[in-house]
Amino acid sequence: MRYLPKSPTERQEMLSAIGAKSIDELFLRIPERYRLAEALKLPGPYSEAEVIEYFTDRSRENSLGYTSFLGAGVYRHLRSVVTDTIIQRGEFLTSYTPYQAEISQGTLQAIFEFQTLMCQLTGQEVANASMWDGSTATTEAVLMAERLTKRRRVLVARSLHSEYRDVLRTYVQNSQLQIDEIGFGGDGRLDGNELEAALGEDVAALVIQSPNFLGCIEYSPELAERMHRTGALLVVAVTEGVSLGAVRAPADADIVALEGQSFGLPPSYGGPYVGVIATKEKFVRQMPGRLAGQAADAEGRRGFVLTLATREQHIRRERATSNICTNQALCALAATVHLTLLGKEGLREMAEQNLSKAHFALDALIQIPGVRRAFDASFFNEFTIVLPQPVEVVNRQLLANKIIGPLALESRYPALKRHALVCVTETTSRKQMEGFALTLRRVLGHDR
Numbered sequence: 001m002r003y004l005p006k007s008p009t010e011r012q013e014m015l016s017a018i019g020a021k022s023i024d025e026l027f028l029r030i031p032e033r034y035r036l037a038e039a040l041k042l043p044g045p046y047s048e049a050e051v052i053e054y055f056t057d058r059s060r061e062n063s064l065g066y067t068s069f070l071g072a073g074v075y076r077h078l079r080s081v082v083t084d085t086i087i088q089r090g091e092f093l094t095s096y097t098p099y100q101a102e103i104s105q106g107t108l109q110a111i112f113e114f115q116t117l118m119c120q121l122t123g124q125e126v127a128n129a130s131m132w133d134g135s136t137a138t139t140e141a142v143l144m145a146e147r148l149t150k151r152r153r154v155l156v157a158r159s160l161h162s163e164y165r166d167v168l169r170t171y172v173q174n175s176q177l178q179i180d181e182i183g184f185g186g187d188g189r190l191d192g193n194e195l196e197a198a199l200g201e202d203v204a205a206l207v208i209q210s211p212n213f214l215g216c217i218e219y220s221p222e223l224a225e226r227m228h229r230t231g232a233l234l235v236v237a238v239t240e241g242v243s244l245g246a247v248r249a250p251a252d253a254d255i256v257a258l259e260g261q262s263f264g265l266p267p268s269y270g271g272p273y274v275g276v277i278a279t280k281e282k283f284v285r286q287m288p289g290r291l292a293g294q295a296a297d298a299e300g301r302r303g304f305v306l307t308l309a310t311r312e313q314h315i316r317r318e319r320a321t322s323n324i325c326t327n328q329a330l331c332a333l334a335a336t337v338h339l340t341l342l343g344k345e346g347l348r349e350m351a352e353q354n355l356s357k358a359h360f361a362l363d364a365l366i367q368i369p370g371v372r373r374a375f376d377a378s379f380f381n382e383f384t385i386v387l388p389q390p391v392e393v394v395n396r397q398l399l400a401n402k403i404i405g406p407l408a409l410e411s412r413y414p415a416l417k418r419h420a421l422v423c424v425t426e427t428t429s430r431k432q433m434e435g436f437a438l439t440l441r442r443v444l445g446h447d448r
Helices: 008-017 048-059 081-086 105-122 134-149 162-172 192-198 221-228 241-245 281-286 329-365 391-399 430-443
Strands: 153-157 178-182 203-209 233-238 255-259 275-279 290-296 302-309 382-386 419-423
Touching: 081 329, 105 241, 105 255, 105 275, 105 290, 105 302, 105 329, 134 153, 134 162, 134 203, 134 233, 134 255, 134 275, 134 281, 162 178, 178 192, 203 221, 221 233, 233 241, 241 329, 275 281, 329 382, 329 419, 329 430, 391 419, 391 430
Parallel strands: 153 178, 153 203, 203 233, 233 255
Antiparallel strands: 255 275, 290 302, 382 419
């Protein structure tokens, strides 16, 4: 009954209650060609023990013994099992929307701490209590820039994650907002000449990603100054949060859109993740989402409240800054616990491991005849190489050797033929990196 909750008798009772004689009569309005004429060809029936055994066996088929060099916005990092224990504590098992502060202090404090950590990481003054993910945070940052500047054109670096750009275009396709893309130069960074030609008094913002989708460190305070001279804002998207433990925080940017998946959230086949918008305090009224604040009760005791909530669930639609009606509270809590356990020095050490291992991997790969580095800009834990053979062909052979190869960039950038984006994190061992280089050498026909 656990897996088949309705007996034939119960189903007949339900049909009688709604005035239907049979299941077929219930589904009469569905065209016959779309109805299931026979039972699904499923194995079983199984007992509960057999079902558990079946799925346990299937789970063993998932990348057992494989090494992955994929990144591109999804990163595998170490996470403590303590995180999962803490986020299940009773203090946090309150309503996901803390409407009643007096019974939601655990949730509100966790949100407040999350915001504080995000401000410390990004160098910004205020941060919201999370968005859906990095792509929606980036889009909401663009819409925020439009409201602040009253301008209708946005410049977007082509080196921004292609899926982020897709989400942005989907959002604005029925609006008057114009999106113009700015290409990248031979070093993999924003093309300065193309940017200069595109700037104008109608530009609301420039959106860049750092490290960008090609792995290159993109952000610089000079870029922010350049935008401010024209009255535009700088939006910086960060898809790899761990990088903020080693690279310069985008403090001079006007808005930072961050993907927090790297902070204690496993890849999980693509989600759920947690997005963040951090900005200057003067822009807070145009920030989407919600904001938790610290207060004091009548007896002077520290407490937490929902200070700002500019979303449709709280205010009239015409005054709302976003129609995102939820935040990733559980994921934000996990990120908060993870970063608290890790600490400032722990995050720095993790970032340094990513950086040093990525450089080790690059040095090993470019020793292979025909393999070269594509861009000479600084990078964090991802870099682009050029292979002498099509990336898809090479990856199929790598997979046969239990190596999940790098991302083929040609599918997103047709001009980058045989370019591959390699990712290495602190979870990648020296043995795995050396094994990757050795296998790639054999695959390319350079047997030792």
